[in-house]
Amino acid sequence: MTHRRDDVPVEGGLVAEVAQMTEAELAQHEAEVAEAVAPDREIQVEVGETLLELRDVTLRFGGLTALDSVSFGIRRGEILGLIGPNGAGKTTCFNAMTGVYRPSGGQVLLEDRPLGKASRHKITRLGIARTFQNIRLFGEMTALENVVVGADARNRTSVVGALLRLPRHHREERTAVERAMALLEFVGIADRAADKAKNLPYGYQRRLEIARALATEPKLLCLDEPAAGFNPAEKEELMELIRKIRSDGYTVLLIEHDMRLVMGVTDRIVVLEFGKKIAEGLPAEIRENPAVIAAYLGVPEDDAA
Ligand SMILES: Nc1ncnc2c1ncn2[C@@H]1O[C@H](COP(=O)(O)OP(=O)(O)O)[C@@H](O)[C@H]1O
Numbered sequence: 001m002t003h004r005r006d007d008v009p010v011e012g013g014l015v016a017e018v019a020q021m022t023e024a025e026l027a028q029h030e031a032e033v034a035e036a037v038a039p040d041r042e043i044q045v046e047v048g049e050t051l052l053e054l055r056d057v058t059l060r061f062g063g064l065t066a067l068d069s070v071s072f073g074i075r076r077g078e079i080l081g082l083i084g085p086n087g088a089g090k091t092t093c094f095n096a097m098t099g100v101y102r103p104s105g106g107q108v109l110l111e112d113r114p115l116g117k118a119s120r121h122k123i124t125r126l127g128i129a130r131t132f133q134n135i136r137l138f139g140e141m142t143a144l145e146n147v148v149v150g151a152d153a154r155n156r157t158s159v160v161g162a163l164l165r166l167p168r169h170h171r172e173e174r175t176a177v178e179r180a181m182a183l184l185e186f187v188g189i190a191d192r193a194a195d196k197a198k199n200l201p202y203g204y205q206r207r208l209e210i211a212r213a214l215a216t217e218p219k220l221l222c223l224d225e226p227a228a229g230f231n232p233a234e235k236e237e238l239m240e241l242i243r244k245i246r247s248d249g250y251t252v253l254l255i256e257h258d259m260r261l262v263m264g265v266t267d268r269i270v271v272l273e274f275g276k277k278i279a280e281g282l283p284a285e286i287r288e289n290p291a292v293i294a295a296y297l298g299v300p301e302d303d304a305a
């Protein structure tokens with residue numbers, strides 16, 4: 001991760017201090033940051049029971065069946081890869097899980113409860129957060145503000161409370177800023193906390209999206225091609241961050257086009273092609289699977305690598 005510690009915009013902030021630390025102090029500090037990032041969350045890194053389940057999910061756009069009776073489960077604490085050629089239905093899967101589109105058939109269940117007609121906002125509060133294939137940030141807001149806004153989904157004070165400046169709102173604001181700062185540090189971009197999102201380098205924007213999603217304290221974090229447009233070194237750094245996110249107790253669903261990348265970081269993989277699930281298994285099994293190999297034949301070598 002390329003920290004730009006020489007151009008620190010955060011006044012007397014965490015970054016300047018971190019730069020002075022020994023390795024041992026740094027390890028201790030990182031543990032404290034992880035604690036600050038999610039003080040109330042139940043940490044569970046053992047791969048456990050099913051957290052989210054798609055049961056025969058079908059989604060049609062007019063005459064096009066983007067998802068055709070797709071079923072798979074995501075277990076608590078795992079990194080599940082969702083792969084497949086362009087147009088296979090990966091992003092549509094996220095949209096069906098997060099309430100952007102309602103399945104034409106089948107069900108999405110979170111902790112055994114059907115999401116049904118829950119709104120996007122409700123689904124965020126229930127614990128599913130996502131990033132977007134095309135970055136969506138508030139460009140005119142600072143990095144820090146973008147994360148604070150993300151955390152708002154969890155705040156209990158109403159808009160009315162904010163307008164009336166109730167004491168609890170003040171408290172939440174301070175904690176929200178502290179937590180947001182810790183999250184920026186967690187994803188490795190705290191040195192640019194005060195910069196407008198639109199002025200951040202592309203790689204920082206991708207990390208900022210992840211920080212903002214984490215700010216909602218999700219049970220499940222869904223990443224839609226988070227490494228798109230990265231060079232190999234940046235991709236490797238991002239995979240490192242995803243491992244760190246998982247070892248901090250999150251469950252991760254990762255859409256990724258680059259096969260090699262997915263093999264290196266996931267516990268299990270689900271493969272879609274033309275809206276159908278064509279395979280599911282361990283990375284080593286998926287790599288050998290004839291249907292998967294066939295699905296990826298004919299796509300540019302760069303993507304299939
Ligand atoms: N809102 C939409 N309206 C119509 N067709 C869509 C819409 N969203 C996605 N599709 C179509 O659904 C299929 C799956 O798309 P998508 O889920 O984005 O694929 P992937 O993310 O795997 O590349 C594609 O054929 C795409 O054109």
Ligand SMILES: [Mg+2]
Nearest residue numbers: 090091092133
């Ligand atoms: Mg997509």
